[in-house]
Amino acid sequence: MLAEWQYIGIFVALSPIFPLAPVVLNRLLGPHRPNPIKQQTYECGIETVGDTWIQFKVQYYIYALVFVVFDIEAVFLFPIAAAYGQLDLFAIGATALFIFLLADGLIYAWSRGVLEWV
Amino acid sequence: MSQQIIFFLLAAITLTSAIVVVTMRNLFHAALALMVSFLGVAGIYILLEAPFLGMAQLLVYIGAISMLIIFAIMMTRRLMQTNETPFNSQVIGSLIGSLLVLAILVLVIGRLYPLAPADAVLQTAPQVDPAVLQSSVARMGRSFVSAEAYVLPFELASVLLLAALVGSIIIAWPRRGEEDNQ
Amino acid sequence: MDILDLLKSLLSLSLGDFIRRTFGTGPGTELLIDIGGVVMLSTFCLLIVIFLIWLTRKLIARMQDRIGPNRVGGRFGLLQTVADVMKLLTKEVIHPSGADWVAFNAAPILIVIAALLVWAVMPFAPGVIGVDLNIGIFYVMAISSASVIVILLAGWGSNNKYALLGAFRAVAQMVSYEVPMILALLVPIILAGTMSTKGIIDAQTIPFIFLAPISALIFYISTLAETGRTPFDLLEAESEIVAGYHIEYGGMKFGMFFLAEFINTLFWAGLFVTIYLGGYRFFGLENWVSADGYPYGRLIGLIVFFAKVFFMYFVFDWVRSTLPRVRVDQILNLNWKFLVPVSLVLLFAVAIVDKLIPTGTNAIVRMVIHLVLNVVIAAATLEILRRRGRQNRLATPGGGSGGAVAVPHDGHDGGHGHGAPQPIEDVPDVLDAPLGAREPVVVPVH
Numbered sequence: 001m002l003a004e005w006q007y008i009g010i011f012v013a014l015s016p017i018f019p020l021a022p023v024v025l026n027r028l029l030g031p032h033r034p035n036p037i038k039q040q041t042y043e044c045g046i047e048t049v050g051d052t053w054i055q056f057k058v059q060y061y062i063y064a065l066v067f068v069v070f071d072i073e074a075v076f077l078f079p080i081a082a083a084y085g086q087l088d089l090f091a092i093g094a095t096a097l098f099i100f101l102l103a104d105g106l107i108y109a110w111s112r113g114v115l116e117w118v
Numbered sequence: 119m120s121q122q123i124i125f126f127l128l129a130a131i132t133l134t135s136a137i138v139v140v141t142m143r144n145l146f147h148a149a150l151a152l153m154v155s156f157l158g159v160a161g162i163y164i165l166l167e168a169p170f171l172g173m174a175q176l177l178v179y180i181g182a183i184s185m186l187i188i189f190a191i192m193m194t195r196r197l198m199q200t201n202e203t204p205f206n207s208q209v210i211g212s213l214i215g216s217l218l219v220l221a222i223l224v225l226v227i228g229r230l231y232p233l234a235p236a237d238a239v240l241q242t243a244p245q246v247d248p249a250v251l252q253s254s255v256a257r258m259g260r261s262f263v264s265a266e267a268y269v270l271p272f273e274l275a276s277v278l279l280l281a282a283l284v285g286s287i288i289i290a291w292p293r294r295g296e297e298d299n300q
Numbered sequence: 301m302d303i304l305d306l307l308k309s310l311l312s313l314s315l316g317d318f319i320r321r322t323f324g325t326g327p328g329t330e331l332l333i334d335i336g337g338v339v340m341l342s343t344f345c346l347l348i349v350i351f352l353i354w355l356t357r358k359l360i361a362r363m364q365d366r367i368g369p370n371r372v373g374g375r376f377g378l379l380q381t382v383a384d385v386m387k388l389l390t391k392e393v394i395h396p397s398g399a400d401w402v403a404f405n406a407a408p409i410l411i412v413i414a415a416l417l418v419w420a421v422m423p424f425a426p427g428v429i430g431v432d433l434n435i436g437i438f439y440v441m442a443i444s445s446a447s448v449i450v451i452l453l454a455g456w457g458s459n460n461k462y463a464l465l466g467a468f469r470a471v472a473q474m475v476s477y478e479v480p481m482i483l484a485l486l487v488p489i490i491l492a493g494t495m496s497t498k499g500i501i502d503a504q505t506i507p508f509i510f511l512a513p514i515s516a517l518i519f520y521i522s523t524l525a526e527t528g529r530t531p532f533d534l535l536e537a538e539s540e541i542v543a544g545y546h547i548e549y550g551g552m553k554f555g556m557f558f559l560a561e562f563i564n565t566l567f568w569a570g571l572f573v574t575i576y577l578g579g580y581r582f583f584g585l586e587n588w589v590s591a592d593g594y595p596y597g598r599l600i601g602l603i604v605f606f607a608k609v610f611f612m613y614f615v616f617d618w619v620r621s622t623l624p625r626v627r628v629d630q631i632l633n634l635n636w637k638f639l640v641p642v643s644l645v646l647l648f649a650v651a652i653v654d655k656l657i658p659t660g661t662n663a664i665v666r667m668v669i670h671l672v673l674n675v676v677i678a679a680a681t682l683e684i685l686r687r688r689g690r691q692n693r694l695a696t697p698g699g700g701s702g703g704a705v706a707v708p709h710d711g712h713d714g715g716h717g718h719g720a721p722q723p724i725e726d727v728p729d730v731l732d733a734p735l736g737a738r739e740p741v742v743v744p745v746h
Binding site: 146147150153169170173174176177180181182184185188192252253255 | 400402403433434435438439441442443445446448449452453456471475478495
């Protein structure tokens with residue numbers, strides 16, 4: 001078991017080399033003559049106005065919230081799907097109820113107009 | 119031996135970034151450090167032969183919860199610009215609180231895992247059948263939905279998720295007819 | 301050390317066995333094999349991208365009635381990408397003012413790491429796989445879900461409104477499409493009874509695309525959105541927010557985002573092949589072992605696998621050069637109001653029907669039952685969409701949908717409100733884009 005994850009561990013340890021090499025090489029090969037105009041934020045060709053970290057629509061947050069719920073649902077459903085062959089009809093019914101309750105949440109969000117992008 | 123080295127490495131990463139989380143003034147950087155901390159915990163789960171839990175940690179905590187935290191930081195404009203120190207000066211209260219937590223932890227862990235000499239622990243560490251480990255995820259899935267195991271908590275978790283979704287929508291979403299006042 | 305042995309092992313893709321034979325088994329050898337495997341896999345991913353970029357440019361040029369690269373490196377412009385890499389390597393490194401150093405520099409590195417890590421569970425041929433985790437699919441979903449954060453890092457670190465807006469769009473889109481992707485993937489996991497990628501291939505005596513075509517379609521659409529390709533490329537929509545989250549990046553740092561996009565596209569094509577098209581399977585020939593014990597069948601498996609992968613990659617590019625970009629609201633509506641409900645219903649139905657089929661039933665019979673189920677669900681979905689479309693047309697005077705013109709209003713097209721490509725109305729998005737915080741214009745969609 002851990003022998004399998006040894007591979008992943010080595011992968012995690014070694015993988016930064018592959019993107020770092022070209023970036024560092026670029027740093028060495030490319031010229032480096034910064035000036036304030038060159039470093040300006042690239043927006044419309046004119047100077048940027050105000051703070052970048054403006055307030056965003058609450059909509060993004062709501063989508064993230066709905067996603068979190070479905071994500072946790074997925075964590076439960078993956079092992080059940082993997083065990084599917086050993087389940088009886090009662091277990092399938094329990095899973096169906098689980099999915100149904102979550103679908104309920106989606107229907108509620110839908111009916112409240114939360115999923116409407118305005 | 120190498121397992122212990124990796125464990126201490128992961129523990130060091132987790133704890134260091136956790137300290138960074140609570141001391142950093144820049145909230146975004148604090149959130150990033152929190153993610154590193156989650157990553158370290160995921161690594162420890164894998165080291166404890168619970169890779170499914172480790173991946174669930176990655177999926178839920180880094181993929182979803184951290185993002186929610188960053189979104190929340192960005193939604194609230196004033197939080198981004200604040201430069202106040204994150205510390206307050208309630209030294210005595212925090213001292214009492216942390217001592218209580220320590221006492222509870224020592225009690226619980228001491229009850230669950232009675233202390234034994236280090237080499238004795240190593241020798242009596244239970245050897246788990248590799249076949250059981252290989253099929254542990256399917257076993258978990260089966261016990262979620264079997265009548266004699268955890269089917270009731272499982273369904274309750276679903277109800278909890280539903281309640282969380284509905285509740286968050288009620289809190290975050292303006293009621294009908296109130297949109298104009300926003 | 302035996303040269304002939306080495307050559308035969310190379311040809312039969314069993315270098316690991318050769319090393320074990322030569323240096324003896326033990327933890328040190330396994331470590332060596334693992335490191336070698338990681339280096340080979342990563343190098344392969346980086347090098348194939350050079351070819352993929354050339355291929356994409358050629359393909360799209362042909363589809364748009366152009367020639368494409370034809371100067372550098374002979375008639376076919378084979379060295380065009382190499383020249384581009386040289387150019388990127390010698391560009392000036394610009395650090396925009398006000399950018400967050402940590403986030404700005406970490407993002408291009410992390411996005412490539414995430415793109416590489418998922419390849420660990422990709423089965424190329426029998427026995428040619430980084431590592432066969434028993435939670436393979438879950439591992440892929442976890443890594444790709446965690447990599448979404450990197451885009452937020454890039455957008456936030458750039459200190460640029462377009463970048464941040466692009467990052468927000470990207471996150472909303474990728475996060476949303478992960479839900480139908482996961483739900484669709486549960487269907488093949490149910491059919492195979494395992495989450496291991498190799499196990500799923502072994503279970504496919506009949507490729508799962510014949511058992512679960514709707515699941516395959518939903519997965520395919522989700523991968524399009526997940527990689528941010530046309531028609532879902534509005535996270536880097538050039539005409540609206542210039543280039544999205546990587547607008548401030550130049551030189552090789554930009555190159556890393558580009559690289560990750562191509563590695564990811566090839567990966568999802570590969571995963572589609574693995575899960576739905578039977579992976580490296582080729583009538584049992586892939587398991588052929590020669591008389592002297594070298595599994596030459598692996599080479600056949602590898603060739604079959606890559607033939608399928610490049611076909612899927614071609615389909616990705618085909619879609620890319622055919623469909624126009626859709627709007628933000630259409631993308632999210634397509635996801636939450638169409639793909640998620642359909643995949644929930646599908647999961648529901650497959651879980652119940654597959655249990656009712658008695659064990660030991662002929663594979664063909666099982667396939668037919670599943671196929672009928674899929675057809676029924678598809679027909680029901682189309683009927684519901686048709687009715688809703690008709691209702692909406694009756695409700696809107698003038699018969700138009702959201703003021704869009706030239707949409708044929710008959711038959712199955714009733715579902716166009718759910719994301720079937722409409723003529724692009726760029727105006728609302730342009731208003732939305734540069735200001736970000738401003739309330740966007742209300743777009744009438746249902």
